Amino acid sequence: MERSVIFAGFGGQGILFAGKVLARAAMDEGLEVFWIPSYGPEMRGGTASSTVIIGDGPIGSPIVDQADAAVVLNPPSHAKYASHVAPGGLLVVNETLVLEPTGRTDITELRIPCTRLARDAGDDSLVSVVALGALVGRLRLVRVESARQAIRDTVGMKRPQVLAADLAAFASGYRVGSRTHGPSPDQEIVRTRVHHRVGVPR
Amino acid sequence: MTAVRPPEADLVVADTAVQPSAPPVPPAATAVRPRARPRPAAPRRILMKGNEAMAEAAIRAGCDAYFGYPITPQAELLEWMARRMPEEGRAFVQAESELGAINMAYGAAAAGARVLVSSSSPGISLMAEAMSYMAGAEVPVVLINVMRGGPGLGSIGPSQADYFQAVKGHGHGDYRTPVLAPSSINEAVELVADAFELAERYRTPVMILVDGILGQAMEPVSASFRMPERRGAEWVLGGADGRPPRVVKSLHLKPEALEQHNLDLQAKFGRIEAREVRWAGERLDDADLVIVAYGTSARVARTAVARAREAGLAVGLFRPITLWPFPTAALADLAARVRGFLVVELSAGQMVEDVRLAVSGRRPVTFRGRMGGMVPTPGEVVDAIRELDGLAAGGSR
Structure with missing residues (x-):
């Protein structure tokens, strides 16, 4: 069986990075994994996406018609990919930038202020890491420790000085994702609680 | 300084290399479950x-x-x-x-x-x-x-x-x-x-x-990187000190000489066709409909095969690994026992011509392809399999 996740947003929001972290975590758990970026003529400020497919056998189609989850970090991605989530699937939405609700009742929509939580964690650009934390917290595609290790392995190698912020961003997303159930009636409360707990690790 | 880290040198063989005429390997069908940490002996990936x-x-x-x-x-x-x-x-x-x-x-x-x-x-x-x-x-x-x-x-x-x-x-x-x-x-x-x-x-x-x-x-x-043995080449141009000069060229002006050169080349191509054909099969043992696809198309086909099987269709995947030499004989053998073939490509239909030559009109061969950078979805391929199923049923009555 395979499960698939689409990450989409502006170039610079860490779309490819979040997918790579998830892929690496799955690989380190002994699973099969396939990561594919959009590689069209994208430009700065345009949309980017990456798809991760995780399975326990050889991965089949790299093209996902119905994803188990999608992470959309900006309005154009929301418009394009909200419909790609399979019924019963999960949509993680960056509500700092995406103001419109999706309007689908057959999926779970997790609206999280990713940009603001990333800023709280110490770096605006970690928006996708916040979303990844929420995704892992909610769907348990990989174990939380595998994801944290994958962040250490991926970030620590190149930019050890920002590793703490990455882990804090992941933790803040993870708290929201693992505590929110269903379409989040008490989101304000959750958000406030997270905001107080995260702090800014500078 | 470069920041590139070459992959570890200690990679060992993990996945089985697909051998010529490899037996079908049915993909596992259990749910995705994170496993415990890889065993200590597990190959580095x-x-x-x-x-x-x-x-x-x-x-x-x-x-x-x-x-x-x-x-x-x-x-x-x-x-x-x-x-x-x-x-x-x-x-x-x-x-x-x-x-x-x-x-x-x-x-x-x-x-x-x-x-x-x-x-x-x-x-x-x-x-x-x-x-x-x-x-x-x-x-x-x-x-x-x-x-x-x-x-x-x-x-x-x-x-x-x-x-x-x-x-x-x-x-x-x-x-x-x-x-x-x-x-x-x-x-x-x-x-x-x-x-x-x-x-x-x-x-x-x-x-x-x-x-x-x-x-x-x-x-x-996880595959091991491998260094093929170097063969002593008696034709290589490395300086003619102490030996007669050698020539490497494609020009042969005398028709007799060029025809002989061509005959030698054709004999070589014949040896390659006889020895180097490779393909892989998945779920072919009990299949009566076969998708033929290579590269990424074969990945899409693998998912389509799984979905079609869930819907009760006995579908298998035939995946050429050498496109030349083409696995003509293996496809011809399959044609003797299955009802039809569907070829899936990211093109308007190119390999399908070689499949038709191999099948020689004995069974229907249909085609589904996308072009220009588009990739068919597994759903599209399943639809095409259903059409083939109907066509093959009609043809056999």
């Missing part, structure tokens, strides 16, 4: 991009010289070589054009170097002339084509529309070149080493044909 994995595989296979010119979706291959080849003390040249690159490769290979060239479709077209010359002069070079949409400059999206070009001849004259088509990054790593081996064993250019998706995607690489 590294997440690598297809382009980078193929480049590193060439370096580990003993590639002495790389020549190229940047083009998407192949660029990371050239970039990896630009960083790594100097680290290894070997030759990397970004040529002034694709023509320059392939002709440098011709020269370096004639001088006995193990040579890699890579490009994407429009660049490969520019190299067509030299492919004919190298086939005629019998020079071993490995050429990787990371295909994109055409014709012309087309798009940078994935495509398999260069099948005719790769398999039926790039340049002029009576010649064939082996064409290897991996459908995973692991398999691509293995086939790079195999390609050097084939090229040197038969003194021929060898092409590795992948589409943009396999170039751009990342998968865990």
